[in-house]
Structures are given as C-alpha cells and as structure tokens.
Amino acid sequence: MAEARMRIGEVAERTGLSLRTIRHYEEVGLVTPSARSKGGFRLYTATDVDRLMVVRRMKPLDFTLDEMRELLEVTDRLSDPRRPPAEDETRQLRARLEDYHAAALSRVEKLRTRLAMAEEFAATLHDRLS
Structure with a gap:
C-alpha cells in the first residue's frame, strides 16, 4: 500500500513550520519531497513530516x-x-x-x-x- 502524500500546505499545518521554512530546509538538504504532482507541486509523506519534526525540535536547542x-x-x-x-x-x-x-x-x-x-x-x- 502506497504511503499517503500531502502537499506542502498540509505539511506546514501539521508541523507548525512556514512554507518558506520548509522550502529552505529542502534547499539546504534537510528534507526532500518524496514526489511531485503532475502539476509540479511538492508531495510529502508521513516519513517526511517526521523528518521535519526532528529538525523543528532541534531548532530551539x-x-x-x-x-x-x-x-x-x-x-x-x-x-x-x-x-x-x-x-x-x-x-x-x-x-x-x-x-x-x-x-x-x-x-x-x-x-x-x-x-x-x-x-x-x-x-x-x-x-x-x-
């Protein structure tokens, strides 16, 4: 069964990170969207969200x-x-x-x-x- 995919807005909502921050973390190589939609939108999985949460939790430290x-x-x-x-x-x-x-x-x-x-x-x- 394929893992559900989310667009960046849903990921931002789930993580509490801004779209800009998520894109920045992608640019610096901390996270990579698991796929892209036909329209070119970033698609993330729950695993990608978990990865972003690790980064979010490290930031205040x-x-x-x-x-x-x-x-x-x-x-x-x-x-x-x-x-x-x-x-x-x-x-x-x-x-x-x-x-x-x-x-x-x-x-x-x-x-x-x-x-x-x-x-x-x-x-x-x-x-x-x-």
Whole structure:
C-alpha cells in the first residue's frame, strides 16, 4: 500500500513550520519531497513530516544546519532496511547518536535555567506593578 502524500500546505499545518521554512530546509538538504504532482507541486509523506519534526525540535536547542543534517544522516543510516550497517558502523553511529542525546539534554537544561531566570524577572516586574 502506497504511503499517503500531502502537499506542502498540509505539511506546514501539521508541523507548525512556514512554507518558506520548509522550502529552505529542502534547499539546504534537510528534507526532500518524496514526489511531485503532475502539476509540479511538492508531495510529502508521513516519513517526511517526521523528518521535519526532528529538525523543528532541534531548532530551539540551537543545533546548526550541519548538525541537523548529520543527525538525520546518522538516523537514516541506522534505519536503512535495504543496506543495514555492519556491526562496527552501527557502534559508531550509535555513539554519534548518544553524543547528540547528551548535547540535547545539556541544552535543555540550559534552557530550563534561562526560563527560570526569565520567570523571576517577570515576577519582579509583576511585584513592582503591585
């Protein structure tokens, strides 16, 4: 059974990304539409949407486009059923994935700290208004 295909507007709605951002991610090689319609419209699958969601979730953590691209390459390679990686390569890829996981956790903690400081500031302003 063929995977359902969506036009870019539906993908934008599902991901919360703008059309411009999705096109930009295509230009820089983070996502490629799975097909094009007869009229030339980009067509995406649920797998493409999942890929865009990974990128969207990395963005607030300040991962660079190159880091996003590398992580996607790692996960693509680990999940390629047509050409599974050899044991050594799997270990290397999993190590890279662990590095990204550790980096994400660290960046989340920094965001939590910044959020706490921002909330304290907002509370200070609220107190001054009272």
